[in-house]
Amino acid sequence: MPRSSREKSALTRSRIIDVAYQLFIDNGYNATPMREISQKAGVTVGAIYNHFETKEDIWVAVIRERHPYHDILPLMDTVKGDSIADIVRSAARLLVQELLNRPDLFNLMFIELVEFKAVHVPDLYEAILPHLISLQDIFAGKKGRLRNFPPAVLLRSFVGLFFSYYITGVLLKNLPSVASSEAVLDQFVDLYLNGILENSGDLSDNPV
Amino acid sequence: MPRSSREKSALTRSRIIDVAYQLFIDNGYNATPMREISQKAGVTVGAIYNHFETKEDIWVAVIRERHPYHDILPLMDTVKGDSIADIVRSAARLLVQELLNRPDLFNLMFIELVEFKAVHVPDLYEAILPHLISLQDIFAGKKGRLRNFPPAVLLRSFVGLFFSYYITGVLLKNLPSVASSEAVLDQFVDLYLNGILENSGDLSDNPV
DNA sequence: CCTACCGATCGGTAGG
DNA sequence: CCTACCGATCGGTAGG
Structure with a gap:
């Protein structure tokens, strides 16, 4: 009371x-x-x-x-793994688990884009950026070698991966051939890992 | 008159x-x-x-x-190249040239998502799908070997690539370190090509 | 925190 | 009787 x-x-x-x-x-x-x-x-x-x-x-x-990053970013700090592939994959899994069945983050961002032309986005930077930047340090000293992409591109494409998966899933949800599933998300992540890692093997043949 | x-x-x-x-x-x-x-x-x-x-x-x-796909899809049918990498790269270039300086497609889709919950999206399928499916045939017999991803995943992640690039660009446009540029888009495409191709070399070291 | 109300504007429709 | 269109106004609702 x-x-x-x-x-x-x-x-x-x-x-x-x-x-x-x-x-x-x-x-x-x-x-x-x-x-x-x-x-x-x-x-x-x-x-x-x-x-x-x-x-x-x-x-x-x-x-x-109330932005979902309040719940999501702390989760990111708990991500562990021996190799870059493991880290990225478990980060992606954590994100999806939080996001996809509760797509608040996406809706909030789309509303911000459509109805406010993203004018409030800078408000979010100070809260989010420190977490994102620390992600880069996580890769240091892990197994696997990153290709020669700028850190900003690696980060941006990782974030974009989820927008890509979510939006295409919503837009194509009525088509049975593109049904979203955990398997499809794993393939998105594998594609990304193949993209950023040297000698990733062929992850598409070796689903985890 | x-x-x-x-x-x-x-x-x-x-x-x-x-x-x-x-x-x-x-x-x-x-x-x-x-x-x-x-x-x-x-x-x-x-x-x-x-x-x-x-x-x-x-x-x-x-x-x-008036959906921009009326202008974009015919362009896709003109894409040519000897290798899968060339085809994907020139398709991406064409798309970006059409889209990024005239982001109507993205805005229309976001409005449809936010303000209509995507109820009209099925209306677009019959017009768009035939073009997308024919894209898969283009890869047949070209140089380069695709990793073992399902065609639907290849297609969906290709479309998603542009959403990824566009949204992260808008959301982060005020941060100098993630400025959008043709170079950054090329890196997004390289990352995608590394992701889908076997033995892509390291495209990140060999910008075209 | 409420009752009462404002200037204005909304999507849509009347008769002609 | 059709079409395309008009001036005027409908019942309700917006943020404040």
Whole structure:
């Protein structure tokens, strides 16, 4: 039970963000009325404006405070393995496990692209970048030799791998021949590993 | 000059679609008022409803009749080369030349994902699929050996490559270290070629 | 945090 | 009677 009005206010604000997060993901930003947020959050529309100056401020709070990277990045720091291939593969598995059955990250980013032209993306950098950069150090001293790609390209293409898999899966989901599955994701990862590693063998013949 | 009222009607309809196409790409679907479409098209709002029953019908006409694949797919049929690497690379170059400085395709697909949950995507299959499937035949008898990936995975990861490049470029565009450029795209393609080809050499050491 | 309400604008339709 | 289109306005809802 909240004791002070301070705590009560913080709880209300948190409830508004939770409700808005879900509605934005389900319907998009412009298609989510303030009335619906207020009803589902159990407060009046006017009350919301005690916590946020504008509707867009709710969006900013959502991507800052409820963005799935809060759950995902700490997982990345736990990735271990003897070889680069093992590390990349287990990182990919972790990411997929978190992301694909809960595609909030993708929806939030697409809404940000479509409805805001990515203006809030820089807000996310300071939180995400340190984790990404530390990923590069993880490769140092591991088995396997990386081809001569710039680190930024390796990182960017790794992140892009999941967008590639997710978007093509959604766009082609009605075609039986391109059904998404763990096996297909493994093949995407194998293709990526073949792409970045020297002497990767032929991972397509040796699924793990 | 249009002679019959039939021709005039067709021109008006075409003008409405052209205007809506640009506004949807720039602002998204929900953020584009019928008033703005009507003003820019030089007709009244009421007149639009002689050509389309609802606003959503305009969207459907846009993605059916103005989708950039109308320009892109014919280009793909002109791709030639002695080796698989050459073919994939020139296909990628053609695609990028068409797409990256005119990212209509991406925006249309993202709007479709965010604001319509991809319900109209099946409409596009019948037009696009035949071209994609014929791509697989192009590889037959060319120099270079493909790794043992299913054709659907090769195709899907090729399409995904451009989504990967485009989205990560937009999301990270404010970071100088990940600036998009033709060189970076070549590296994405090299990574992909390393990924799908046996004995690709190390393309990252031998930029073309 | 609420009730009550604003200026404006939304997608869509009336009769002619 | 058709088409393409008009000026005016509908019932509801947007953010604030």
